[in-house]
Amino acid sequence: MRDAVERAWTRSIAEGALPGLADDVARPAVEVERPADPAHGDFATNLAMKLARPYRMAPLAIATQLSGQLAREATEARPATPIATVEVAPPGFLNIRLADASLEAAVTGILADPAGWGRVAPMGSRSVNVEFVSANPTGPLHIGNARGAFVGDLLCRVLEAGGQRVTREYYFNDSGGQIRNLGASVAALRRGDPLPEDGYKGDYVADLVAALPDDLWESASARGADTDGIVGHWAAGRVREGIERSLAELGVRFDVWTSEARLHDEGWVERAVQRLRDHGYVYEQDGAIWFRSTDFGDDKDRVIYRSNGEPTYFAADIGYVTEKFSRGFDDLIYIWGADHHGTVARVRNAAEAMGYDRNAVRMLLYSWVRFVRDGQEVSMSKRAGEFITLDELLAEVGVDAARWFFASRGATSAIDFDIELAKKQSNENPVYYVQYAHARIASIMRKAAESGLTPASGVDGALTGAPEAALARAVARFPEVVEDAVAAEETQGITAYATDLATTFHGFYRDARVVDAADPDRSAVRLALASATRVTLANALRLLGISAPESM
RNA sequence: CCGCCCGUAGCUCAGUGGAUCAGAGCGACUGACUUCGGAUCAGUAGGUCGGGGGUUCGAAUCCCUCCGGGCGGGCCA
Structure with missing residues (x-):
């Protein structure tokens, strides 16, 4: 319908019935809406009123012209001409009514091809990488991760409906300090020692200890062995498998799992930094290596390698961008919690600096869910072992209800999640x-x-x-x-x-x-x-x- | 101090590049078929769209400002 109005407008211009727009005037978007009042027809458009100002014409006069054009198009002998009547209503609305025949054709079409009903013409067949969840494998997914999982998967489904080829990707770090920390916690419990001060305290740590194979423990605890690193790596792998199972329960499956360690091992980070250097956006100061992010409007430059030689998280981000693009994606989409908004600009800046189209790198930020119980905020901390797992949530409310809950809300709307209320509302x-x-x-x-x-x-x-x-x-x-x-x-x-x-x-x-x-x-x-x-x-x-x- | 997001009915939320947008569900209240599934249907009450100012013929929607809430502003992840 939007197309029909658009056509009527361009044809009117082509036939000289309406003037063309001056180049310096923004072309108004054609809006077609479904009137709440059936008396206003099946569709309505305010295009004539929008054109009134640039054309310096009375809205009613424009509407009359468009209305005539639309009606003529409808009577042309084309198979699908759904418009029955077009009316002009003050102050300049076009009210459009569909012919019954078009409704009948639609219904008959559904019966003939049920699977194709609702499939839209592809709006661009691009290859899109959507990275989401990406929680580090230091513990099971909790309800705080649920929103990202659903928002990401729903976005993928919508993109696919639009004809795009989507790859669902999960990025995780299985070798960082927090993994060692997890390893240290498991190792301590295995030895019968008290947990480290900042160790992981959740029940799942005890489960990991129970599942720790004896031969792995022997080699890990041998003299001179990197106990925390070895145990942590094993624990992370096991936790990751649990995460994958939880996500499968949600109906979310990932195509690619990428480890941060791999990006470094395969040299992606190094090559990306070299690329930035070649373009002149890298310098050294205070013993650290910096990216000149301010050249792209950032308020400060960003460290890539610390003065101790260690790469920052940002370094891996840069390498990851090149690694993703090397796989032939047209667009990269990141689903991040709103608390990451500070890192949006620098990653897009780096992409641009490396010669990519910054508009091909997009971040969708979803608002963090605030958990409350009886009016009291509940903190979600993996390290403190205080959290409700995703599995527990699903057992209470069910996958369909949870999906609907997130699908019916905008990603940026702030949500207060009352756990008791959620259980109650799942039935309603x-x-x-x-x-x-x-x-x-x-x-x-x-x-x-x-x-x-x-x-x-x-x-x-x-x-x-x-x-x-x-x-x-x-x-x-x-x-x-x-x-x-x-x-x-x-x-x-x-x-x-x-x-x-x-x-x-x-x-x-x-x-x-x-x-x-x-x-x-x-x-x-x-x-x-x-x-x-x-x-x-x-x-x-x-x-x-x-x-x-x-x-x- | 600076930046971003948010504030809509008792509750949870849609609508946010203007007009035909004051909406849905839940909750509350009043009713409905002796036949196809009552997890249904019909109806009622309930909001100065956080406050104020501005632009416009017209603002929940755009601009400014204030209030309230969340999150950022690391050589942390």
Whole structure:
């Protein structure tokens, strides 16, 4: 629909009915919205009012011209001409109404190709790397990691819906100081010594000790051996396997796991720094090696190698950028907690300094979840062993409810997560409302089959009743919802739409008897419509990674 | 002190490059079919969109300022 309005506008300009825009005027975006009031039609656009100022024309005059152009386009003999009427409404709105035939065609199309319903035209077939979660393997994932996992996976799904090729990547450090620290904690418990002052105190440390193989412990504790390093490396590997299992429970699978140590071992960091040096963005001061980040607007330069020769975390980031691009990705997306926003600029700056397009390196920051219980903030600390694990959360609220919870909220909205409230609300989660509608339709289909009724293969010319038309309109809206979600890289619109469609269906169910042996023809049409609704709900849920049950 | 994010109904949150945006769910209250799934449906109450100022024909939305909350400003990760 947006395209149709856009076409009418450009054609009007081409035919001289409307002036072109001056070069120095920003071209207004064509906005098409769904009016809340059905009296305003199926679509409405305020384009004429937006053009009033640059054109120095009355909005109504522009609207009249656009309206005529739109109507002419609709009557041209093209197979898919969905517009029935176009009205001009003061102060300059265009209210567009769809032809029933277009709704019927949409429904018939769903029945013919259920899997393809809601698939949008690719908005660019780029190869995208999405890195998320990336928690270091010093302990199990806790509920603080949940948001990043869901936000990242949902973004990937939306990108895939838009035709992009997505690689899900997890980055971790299995050789740093915190890993040694974990190793030290495990080793201490194994010896029967007290935990180090800043050691890890969670119950899972004891589990690690119990699982520590004897032969590994013998070689690790031998004279002169790097006990903490060896034990830590082993523990990190084991913890990482647990993390992978937890993520699989969430329905999140990663394509690539990258270790920070590997980036150093394979020389990625060194080569990246050399590249910066070649471009003249590296200098030495106070014994440390610096990146001239200020050349790109940063407020200070950043250390790459400390004066003791050790690389910083930032050094690995730089190497990682080149390593990722070397694999042929067009875009790199990082899903980070908002507490990382300070590092956004320097990484993008370094990418630009190395000759990459800084716009190809994007960071999506999600707000941190604040955990409270009875109004008191609960701290999440792996080291102190005070945390609720992701596995425990899932056992309480369920994967579908948790997914819906995050899919229906913007990534940047701050969330107070009350643990007791979450358990309580999991039973009232709207996801069940949507799933119920799906299961109800499945049940209706079973019932119909028992009565010897089958859905019609098409509904052309048959959507005459008000309940039918209302449901068909709701169903037909789905592709645009997906399009908007893809364009905005957000999923809230999909959850809102699915809820709305479920509501519309329940109303239809109330007003229209679907299974009626006395009227098989009408039943066939209504079954077809119900079937199309079921497909739409299932596809919407699938896009979010949520199950669509046949019964509940 | 500086920078970024946030403040919308009792609660949890949508809407945020203007108009046809004051919304949803939950909670509260009043009702509904002896037939297709009541995890449903119909309805009621509830908000000066944190406060103030500005731009505009029009601001929850853009600008300024104040208040409140979160997070950053390491040769930490």
